[in-house]
Amino acid sequence: MSRIVQTLAPFVLIALLLVGWEAACRAFAVPVYFLPPPSAVGAALASDWATLLRSAWNTLSMALIALLVASLAAQALALVVGLSPILERAVRPLAVVLQVTPVVAIAPLVLIWAGLDHAGRAIVGLAAVVAFFPIFSGAVTGLKAADPDLERLFDLYAATRIQRLTRLRLPSAVPYLLEGHKVAAGLAVIGAVVAEFVAGSGGAQGLAWRILEAGNRLQTARMFAALVVLGLMGAALHAALEAAEKAGLRWWRGR
Amino acid sequence: MSVAALTEVEVDYPRGRALGPFSLAIGPGEIVALVGPSGCGKSTAMRLLAGLEAPTQGEVARTPGRGETAVVFQAPTLAPWLSARANAALPLELAGVGRAEAAARADRALARVGLAGVEAARPAQLSGGMAMRVSLARALVTEPKLLLLDEPFAALDEITRRALADDVLALWSAARPAIVFVTHNVEEAVYMASRVVVMTKGPGRTAGEVAVAGPLPRPGGFRTTETFRAQVEAVSGLLAKGMAQGDVAA
Numbered sequence: 228m229s230r231i232v233q234t235l236a237p238f239v240l241i242a243l244l245l246v247g248w249e250a251a252c253r254a255f256a257v258p259v260y261f262l263p264p265p266s267a268v269g270a271a272l273a274s275d276w277a278t279l280l281r282s283a284w285n286t287l288s289m290a291l292i293a294l295l296v297a298s299l300a301a302q303a304l305a306l307v308v309g310l311s312p313i314l315e316r317a318v319r320p321l322a323v324v325l326q327v328t329p330v331v332a333i334a335p336l337v338l339i340w341a342g343l344d345h346a347g348r349a350i351v352g353l354a355a356v357v358a359f360f361p362i363f364s365g366a367v368t369g370l371k372a373a374d375p376d377l378e379r380l381f382d383l384y385a386a387t388r389i390q391r392l393t394r395l396r397l398p399s400a401v402p403y404l405l406e407g408h409k410v411a412a413g414l415a416v417i418g419a420v421v422a423e424f425v426a427g428s429g430g431a432q433g434l435a436w437r438i439l440e441a442g443n444r445l446q447t448a449r450m451f452a453a454l455v456v457l458g459l460m461g462a463a464l465h466a467a468l469e470a471a472e473k474a475g476l477r478w479w480r481g482r
Numbered sequence: 483m484s485v486a487a488l489t490e491v492e493v494d495y496p497r498g499r500a501l502g503p504f505s506l507a508i509g510p511g512e513i514v515a516l517v518g519p520s521g522c523g524k525s526t527a528m529r530l531l532a533g534l535e536a537p538t539q540g541e542v543a544r545t546p547g548r549g550e551t552a553v554v555f556q557a558p559t560l561a562p563w564l565s566a567r568a569n570a571a572l573p574l575e576l577a578g579v580g581r582a583e584a585a586a587r588a589d590r591a592l593a594r595v596g597l598a599g600v601e602a603a604r605p606a607q608l609s610g611g612m613a614m615r616v617s618l619a620r621a622l623v624t625e626p627k628l629l630l631l632d633e634p635f636a637a638l639d640e641i642t643r644r645a646l647a648d649d650v651l652a653l654w655s656a657a658r659p660a661i662v663f664v665t666h667n668v669e670e671a672v673y674m675a676s677r678v679v680v681m682t683k684g685p686g687r688t689a690g691e692v693a694v695a696g697p698l699p700r701p702g703g704f705r706t707t708e709t710f711r712a713q714v715e716a717v718s719g720l721l722a723k724g725m726a727q728g729d730v731a732a
Contacts (some may be wrong), residue, residue: 379529396503
């Protein structure tokens with residue numbers, strides 16, 4: 228009983244909010260360009276779904292490519308940095324500066340470098356920059372997170388540097404890497420959407436472009452429809468990554 | 483000829499002296515218990531004996547070569563991503579022993595600590611006592627000449643720790659490695675050791691020694707004998723004296 232209630236609770240809340248929203252729009256005769264009722268948003272979803280799905284896939288695939296690029300780059304750099312404490316000291320401040328600089332601020336620059344005809348490259352590049360840090364810092368932390376007593380055991384048996392890396396530090400870093408990738412994937416989508424907004428042309432027809440396009444024409448219901456798809460895509464991605472992290476940890480721990 | 487010896491060693495850390503001056507010689511096949519108040523430098527002495535740390539002053543002499551010293555820590559300290567077999571085989575694999583031979587020897591070590599049948603289990607699937615046994619198997623797998631146990635049973639319940647104490651003595655009687663173990667538990671020290679060394683409050687020095695009479699491994703009912711009680715009293719007395727000495731020195 229309580230399980231059913233718990234599962235249904237969020238859906239009931241959403242339904243109540245939608246009903247209230249619809250009723251308010253009708254009662255106060257809110258103009259459709261200002262706030263369309265859910266029924267209008269539903270209609271926009273129904274008529275645009277093919278385009279919206281294509282755009283969602285566009286944004287998602289950019290974000291996933293960016294995640295892959297960021298993952299490879301971040302882990303490679305973390306490995307190099309993990310082998311040399313001096314290099315880590317040298318890299319850290321630069322990494323922090325890059326991390327705290329808002330992606331919107333560097334987007335125009337990346338767009339110039341990528342070339343205005345290649346908005347896709349700029350989007351992948353920007354999303355990769357945002358996705359880089361959670362993986363990098365997770366990997367750097369993870370490589371240092373081995374149990375100190377296990378480190379002593381490796382000292383005792385005179386393990387080589389390679390043995391220590393492959394048999395102790397890399398496996399110890401796995402949970403941190405899983406967590407880093409989970410956070411990074413969410414950020415990659417945000418990065419891709421922000422980059423699409425800045426690119427602002429039809430060069431890359433992702434969800435952000437749909438929102439911009441509908442906004443410019445005051446087709447607010449279509450803006451909402453694109454937002455709904457974006458929200459659903461984010462939720463689905465989050466759920467998939469949670470499941471992936473859980474499965475990864477189960478494999479790592481054996482249960 | 484001793485297996486390992488500390489001669490007038492002192493260990494200073496930035497926050498102050500941790501140990502010494504302290505001397506201790508371990509003979510072959512001897513079981514020595516180190517007893518002392520918290521922070522007296524018992525674990526530091528163990529790290530010196532293991533060769534994991536160098537003293538600030540004094541000398542450390544060790545005869546065991548690479549892989550002939552084994553350490554069991556307070557926690558099982560197993561790699562969660564490895565099976566019990568792979569954990570026990572780790573010292574052999576680090577020494578370059580082939581995978582198949584290492585696995586076979588690990589299986590034998592696991593069987594000796596009573597864990598035949600759980601070779602493929604991961605640490606997360608084992609109880610605390612079983613995990614500690616895997617840790618013991620890992621230490622025994624190289625057939626060490628010197629076995630160092632740093633409060634190995636501290637986190638276990640009384641029944642498990644008594645069973646493990648008897649198991650350690652049975653394993654000792656097969657190969658007779660020298661064993662040094664640290665404990666807070668006076669009865670455990672007297673039960674398991676042929677010699678109990680009592681340390682003063684930190685920085686630890688020797689407060690006294692008790693040579694424990696009676697056969698090893700212990701016969702059933704040893705804990706209820708007059709000899710056992712008398713020796714527990716003797717160690718407790720030294721421990722009280724050591725606390726007082728530490729106060730004077732401080």
